Amino acid sequence: MKKIVRALLLPGVMLMLLTSCNTETTHFNYTFKGESETWSAVYGQTASQKLII
Template identity: 45%
Template sequence: MVLTACSSEENHYNYKFNGEGEYWRAKYSFSGIEKWGDKGGKITYSNENGEEFVLTYKGSFKEISSIKTLNYSYETSAGGGGSTREFDKPPTEVTFKSRGRSENGAKVNEDEVVQVNVKWDDFEESFELHKKSK
């Protein structure tokens, strides 16, 4: 008689980072689940991740109303993201969001530093996001 068993272990994570520069503030959230298993004596691994990046202008809406181009990016050990926006009319918001999901991709580390770069028209600012303390 042969017995086979499949076992699995799940690890959920939800990391939040925030920081700011002189003109912008940002929040980055990275969450997901890792699944470790044993199938026929072989170790298996998979993961599903979701991320959200939120960039907010710290000044007044009037100050940002003349913006024509906004380009922002963020970098983590698992990759990065960002967006470029062109405005032919004044923006209707001061907060900009990016979201993403992946399966079996790289995982962001809980204690890392996220680098943020923002360019708007002729201006530029860089700052870091750090793990949000509880």
């Protein structure tokens, strides 16, 4: 039983390490503008999204 656990533990840990390093971060910059006769506004937002597989 211990041999089976050892045989599955090492590949399992290796798989976790390899997939945890496969992350990608995407950055977004949004700018919203609006105006009327009596007002005007500019709203900026910086956001990021991390893709985890």
